[in-house]
Amino acid sequence: MELTLVHRPPKYSRLQSSQWRECGLLGPALIFDKSFLQMLNPEEVTELSMYFRFVGTPLLIQEIIADLKKQRTDKDRVSQEVVKALATKMLSAHGLQPADFQKLAILNLCCIFDVPMFGQVPVDANAPNVSVSKNGASVVYDATLEQNMWRRWANGDFTTDDEESALAWREGLQGLSLDSLSKQWKRFASDHFEAANTANNLPDLIRRVNATLNDFSTVVQRKLLLLLLGVLECSPPQARYSLALFNAGLMPRIRDLAPYAASVLRLYLTFMIGLGRGFIGPRTTHLIDLEYLLYAPFCSVFVSADKFHRVMWPAASGINNFIWGADLKQELKQRVEMRSTMTEQERLSHAFPSFPGPYVSNSIIERLWSIYYSGSKPGKKWSRKEQPETLEDLEPEMRESIEKAQQIFDGMRSGK
Numbered sequence: 001m002e003l004t005l006v007h008r009p010p011k012y013s014r015l016q017s018s019q020w021r022e023c024g025l026l027g028p029a030l031i032f033d034k035s036f037l038q039m040l041n042p043e044e045v046t047e048l049s050m051y052f053r054f055v056g057t058p059l060l061i062q063e064i065i066a067d068l069k070k071q072r073t074d075k076d077r078v079s080q081e082v083v084k085a086l087a088t089k090m091l092s093a094h095g096l097q098p099a100d101f102q103k104l105a106i107l108n109l110c111c112i113f114d115v116p117m118f119g120q121v122p123v124d125a126n127a128p129n130v131s132v133s134k135n136g137a138s139v140v141y142d143a144t145l146e147q148n149m150w151r152r153w154a155n156g157d158f159t160t161d162d163e164e165s166a167l168a169w170r171e172g173l174q175g176l177s178l179d180s181l182s183k184q185w186k187r188f189a190s191d192h193f194e195a196a197n198t199a200n201n202l203p204d205l206i207r208r209v210n211a212t213l214n215d216f217s218t219v220v221q222r223k224l225l226l227l228l229l230g231v232l233e234c235s236p237p238q239a240r241y242s243l244a245l246f247n248a249g250l251m252p253r254i255r256d257l258a259p260y261a262a263s264v265l266r267l268y269l270t271f272m273i274g275l276g277r278g279f280i281g282p283r284t285t286h287l288i289d290l291e292y293l294l295y296a297p298f299c300s301v302f303v304s305a306d307k308f309h310r311v312m313w314p315a316a317s318g319i320n321n322f323i324w325g326a327d328l329k330q331e332l333k334q335r336v337e338m339r340s341t342m343t344e345q346e347r348l349s350h351a352f353p354s355f356p357g358p359y360v361s362n363s364i365i366e367r368l369w370s371i372y373y374s375g376s377k378p379g380k381k382w383s384r385k386e387q388p389e390t391l392e393d394l395e396p397e398m399r400e401s402i403e404k405a406q407q408i409f410d411g412m413r414s415g416k
Helices: 017-022 042-049 060-067 079-088 101-109 143-155 162-172 178-192 202-214 218-231 236-247 259-277 285-291 307-315 324-339 342-351 364-372 395-415
Strands: 029-032 128-134 140-141 301-304 321-324
Touching: 042 079, 042 324, 060 079, 060 143, 060 285, 079 143, 101 236, 101 259, 202 218, 202 259, 202 307, 218 236, 218 259, 259 285, 259 307, 285 301, 285 307, 301 307, 301 324, 307 321, 321 324, 321 364, 324 364
Parallel strands: 029 301, 301 321
Antiparallel strands: 128 140
């Protein structure tokens, strides 16, 4: 099963470069956590949206709304004002929302769905804002529901359901005890994963976990599979099906048959043993932050200002790059300042996707574009003549794909 995501831009038959930017059709897919978003002002979020396609995560929304019931301290802003500010920033994010990681991992483990691991965003076809063509070949994702939510929060309109959700989230966090969990996982690792349990530090642990996942031993892989079934909270039928595949010799290693499910296992196994060995502190927020990394395969760039994400990044999967939030924040601030000093003529001469001149020294954004943008080479400078001005300037294959998507979308809207 293949999943195709479709964006529908306005007046797409003659789409100008500024509209490409506004519709989020160009740029590497970006996932960021709340720690990075809190660092930015609205102008910097707008600047960020010029160069990246935003990919949301279910956890980001949960964390934002949870601030409604956050205990106030002298360093905190009023909780509702925090949420309003974050929601205002997210209004410029015309992003996609991936399906829940647990559902994806179970489907992958049961060989029902080949989860993409190279920056595509797998969406839940059963979600109310997703429409699938009759032949199942194409998917149209409507971000209206999420944008309405951000707009409502930005206006300070928080419903009773929002507040109840926030309260339940906070109470759930308070009920977690990583101290007791670390003791349980330390015993578990000692009994079942001796090699990983002898690691000297977190990088060494990640190497040993990788070696364990690569082991062709049937005994080792069975232990890993049983652990994964528990982590994913698989139902009995799902567990029996996966074990049947394993017992039939069709799953010599989990990573070969179900790479995304294996990536989830790698993160959890690293976290569990690392917590038990004291490489990771028993902070409740670490278990929350771990979930962000489970969506890493669905982006090209992952940005965070959280130290936990930085040290755990080598255990994440995907064809992507980790960027430290403070570094990208500094560049965005510089770009906003440069753009504010431009005349109207200068702004036109540096239209997207050209970078504001003069070029930012050691630009993170330019480096990422040189890696991920179609036809680019590392270190290559962009020139005006290389940039698509209209749909007709695109490569034939990309142009035909967008035109076909438009036809499907129009057919869905007309009920054909």
